[in-house]
Amino acid sequence: MSALQLLIGVILPPITVAVLVAGLIARLRKWSRAPVGKITLYPSAKTGSEVWSHTAKEVFLFRSLWSGDRPLWVGAWIFHASLALIFVGHFRVVTDFPRLWAAFGMGSQDVDVMSAAVGGAVGVVILAIGLYLLVRRFTSRSARDASKTEDYVALVLLLAVIITGDAMRFLTHFDLAEVRAYFQGLFTLNLQVLPQSNLFWVHFLLVQILFMYIPFGKLLHLPGVLFSHPLLRRD
């Protein structure tokens, strides 16, 4: 085990989790405790369920953006949906769900084939859309004028994660079993296997930086929309 592997693979992960969780909890607590004024914007939501259905439309369908900027909606929606898919897909890197697959009548190998196809496709799509969003920050006046350092930082960081992820899938042989064994060792505090791929370590480091960044910068819009949209529409 090299010093870098020790740092990225053993020391950093608990710090990452602590920063992400504590940072988010601190932020959510601050928001929740703040006094609320009445700022209803119409069309408003009269009942609790209306508030949540409205918020769900915003969170899952980007309803406001659909009417506000259609081309951006296409990019932004695909980007976020891909991120969500990729996030869910990564559960399999950590562990497997043989009983879930069995319920669908699939074996682990079928799932490997499926995730290679879907994951591969999403990996390409999100790279393309991510680059589009970056280019847009320079070419679209509305975005260019508004953009600040943190906007580029967040996007470049995400792109770096995406590119290293794609590279692992497409450019090198990637040993899933090895990585899964590593994570299980990490969780059970019984580390036996370390992935050999250098790309993996770069990717894993970038992901941890990204996670630690979430509670502090603009990526707070991720939990923030769950607060801001109800606040605006509650009547």
Add this chain to the structure above:
Amino acid sequence: MLTKEVRQQVIDDVVGINKGPRALMLYMDICARCGTCEKVCHVAQANPARRTNPAVRSDHLRAIYKRYGTLSGRLLGQLVGADNHRFTDDVLDQWERDFYECSGCRRCAQFCPVGIDNSIITRKGRAILHKLGRSPKYIAKTQQISDETGNDEGQSYKAFMEAVRFLQEEMKEMTGHDIPIPVDKKGAEILFVPASADLVSFPDTQIGSSMFFYVAGMDWTMSSEAFDGANFGLFSGDDAHMKRKNKLIHDAMAKLGCKKLVIGECGHAYRIAKRMAPGFWGKLPYEVTNILEMAADFVNSGKANLDKSKVDFSVTYHDPCNMARSLGVVEEPREILRHCVKDFREMTPKGTENWCCGGGGGLAVMDGREGVDLLDGTFLDYRMKVGGEMKWKQVAATKAHYLAAPCSNCKRQLSQLMEHHKSDIEVGGVMDLFAKALVW
């Protein structure tokens, strides 16, 4: 010159967002700077410049908040949106210009994917300016006049009673009926509070409202102590003024023993009476409604004797931002118009997605040079060439002869806008047309 003390006060005020309200706090944290607000803002569309981008304007506060109000901002600086803010000597001049170019119309909030309402940030910026005595003089003067006389027009009791008498005579001449405008009538069910500008500048709206109460057989009164619902505290960010001014109405309701407060054709007055007043006084012991909602009920009931052919010109309707976006009064005025007008035309977009007239947020009273460096012009120039540009285009496209806008600020802005474009489109209220269509 920006002194150290002023700089510190600005920082303290911005950092104070840490105490809430929740909306402002969220808006400091969650903007993704996607640029959507710029695409839907009437100011940015008419004058594309970096500073007119709502996200850029809001970053005036955001950058300071992040830099001085959060640990992460102090440690990570630009990585989390905390600029090394340069407090140049002219920074407050920029604020004064930028926060008063925004009319607080909330159109951006309608389209923002992360749910940010930039008008709340604008109002906070204005509040900081106001505390420093940096409100534009028209805004400050209007507040001062209002504090001294109880109304924004500076009318005395005598002038008010004179206006009431004059309007009663007018109505007698028009209809042959003795239509009263009751004043300080104790025990009346309804207290009617328009914007005082209606009595002076837009008397036809006051006439229409009075006729409505008369034909609908309502028991109503006005108050000689609270006949102005307009309230510049909303615009200047001065909460204390907003409360003081609203107290006049709140007290008049108690003094006269009225059960229902009916606000006239004034968007922000209705918003304050309905939305803000409970924040000042707790649950209100009276109902708050609006002349348009009442009149819509009346025309829908079929009891109104209206003749559409008496209004023989085409009419379009401008949704005042406060009426539509902040209060949801969208259908009611249209229902009235459909009963009173033969040729009613919608403009696009409309309702809660309307374009601001360009006079919102108190801008309509600002005429002079202060607060802009645009086109080397006056604020009036700005309102005509930039603020009102999107509105002008959509109004002109309807080819209507009459533009109904139930809000005194909109009316002033739109009248000036029509004049600026040498258009003969008449600007007036909704109740004006109700009066015209009434059959006696």
